[in-house]
Amino acid sequence: MQRKALLIFSITISLIVGAALPVFLDKWRSVQPAPNQKRQPSLTKGLITLSPDQIRAAKIEIAPVTSGVLLRRLLAPATLKPDPDHLARVAAKVSGVIAEMRVRLGADVLRDETIALIDSREVADAKSEFLAASVNHDLQEQLFQREKGLFEKKIIAEQTFLRAKTLYADARVKFDLARQKLAALDLSETEITDLAQQPINRLQQKAIRAPIAGRVIERLVNIGQPVNAESQIYVLADLSVLEADLAVPIGELAFIRQDQAVTLKLPDGRNASGVISAISSLITPETRTGHVLASFKNLDLSLNPGNVLTAEIALTQTAVKILIPRTALQLIHNQPTVFVRVRDGFEERQIEIGASDENALEVREGLKLGENIVSANSFVLKAEAGKNEMQQGE
Numbered sequence: 001m002q003r004k005a006l007l008i009f010s011i012t013i014s015l016i017v018g019a020a021l022p023v024f025l026d027k028w029r030s031v032q033p034a035p036n037q038k039r040q041p042s043l044t045k046g047l048i049t050l051s052p053d054q055i056r057a058a059k060i061e062i063a064p065v066t067s068g069v070l071l072r073r074l075l076a077p078a079t080l081k082p083d084p085d086h087l088a089r090v091a092a093k094v095s096g097v098i099a100e101m102r103v104r105l106g107a108d109v110l111r112d113e114t115i116a117l118i119d120s121r122e123v124a125d126a127k128s129e130f131l132a133a134s135v136n137h138d139l140q141e142q143l144f145q146r147e148k149g150l151f152e153k154k155i156i157a158e159q160t161f162l163r164a165k166t167l168y169a170d171a172r173v174k175f176d177l178a179r180q181k182l183a184a185l186d187l188s189e190t191e192i193t194d195l196a197q198q199p200i201n202r203l204q205q206k207a208i209r210a211p212i213a214g215r216v217i218e219r220l221v222n223i224g225q226p227v228n229a230e231s232q233i234y235v236l237a238d239l240s241v242l243e244a245d246l247a248v249p250i251g252e253l254a255f256i257r258q259d260q261a262v263t264l265k266l267p268d269g270r271n272a273s274g275v276i277s278a279i280s281s282l283i284t285p286e287t288r289t290g291h292v293l294a295s296f297k298n299l300d301l302s303l304n305p306g307n308v309l310t311a312e313i314a315l316t317q318t319a320v321k322i323l324i325p326r327t328a329l330q331l332i333h334n335q336p337t338v339f340v341r342v343r344d345g346f347e348e349r350q351i352e353i354g355a356s357d358e359n360a361l362e363v364r365e366g367l368k369l370g371e372n373i374v375s376a377n378s379f380v381l382k383a384e385a386g387k388n389e390m391q392q393g394e
Helices: 002-030 052-057 121-152 158-184 189-197 250-255 379-393
Strands: 061-064 066-082 087-091 096-101 114-119 205-209 214-219 232-237 241-249 261-265 271-284 289-297 308-325 330-332 335-342 345-350 352-356 360-365 372-376
Touching: 066 289, 066 360, 096 121, 114 232, 121 158, 121 189, 158 189, 241 250, 241 261, 241 271, 241 308, 250 289, 250 308, 261 289, 308 352, 308 372, 330 379
Parallel strands: none
Antiparallel strands: 061 372, 066 241, 066 308, 087 232, 096 114, 114 205, 214 232, 241 289, 261 271, 261 308, 271 289, 308 360, 330 335, 335 345, 335 372, 352 360
């Protein structure tokens, strides 16, 4: 009895499974792709989603796509030195002995400031001669005016008047010559005028004045040292303007022009702007480079003569419609790719690149002006894209 019941149960189950199997197979086939049909990509393929906190943590920077200019630059070593037009070598101009040195090395001085004193017999003789000539001139002028009045009144003879006139003319010539001699010794008009009030024990002193405003970059003598007219005492430089000597390769000299813009890269990261002031025709045989001089304003005195810095010259400029920074570009599957900011995240975008320079690339296809792209730290998104591909492959 039990065997008969078990047999009936097994036959019933088999009939139920056999009836349901065709329906199940039809549903399974309906969700499988045809053998020659490609699987459609997911709607989120190539889209990377990051939260605002993740974007900040990864220091991802976003910038709009713009047009711009590609630059061909030349980098050259530049040696700074004082501008020759703002350099003064202060000479003694007289023979004597250094009595005072009033400024130290590195001090700033004003134009016409007294920076040294020289005791000189030559100066003392010239001053004494001028004072004597001045006294004689005044005396002869008075006598001439007196004789002129008497002659006009017919009191004295014409011969007496002419003699007084001759003496006065001679005194005037000597006075003018003595004055010119003091001027030749570099005494100012004020110093000459005030000589009559100067103490006798200071007649031998010659004040040396700064011909320009600037800084003392060399001090060449000491107190008590004998000097002559050609001896140099100080070297002054107006450091608000400096000159840079650039060593430019021969092959690049043809691209250098007068008044071309030059940029100096400073150690603290700042830049200083200048212009080409001269192009030398002489070539240095050892280095095969030409000398190019550039002028730089140095109002804050941050540039120091003697420093060797790197100068950058823009040789050519090419305008392009779409320009992106090099830091925005990533190679994914050997294809140049950028990440475009969209509403839901960041989208991979393959592009076609054209010309380039050291910092930027021209984009010929794949981007439009105004679109926002990742301009810095795009490698973070490249890594996220790789993770997504691995997950999709699994």
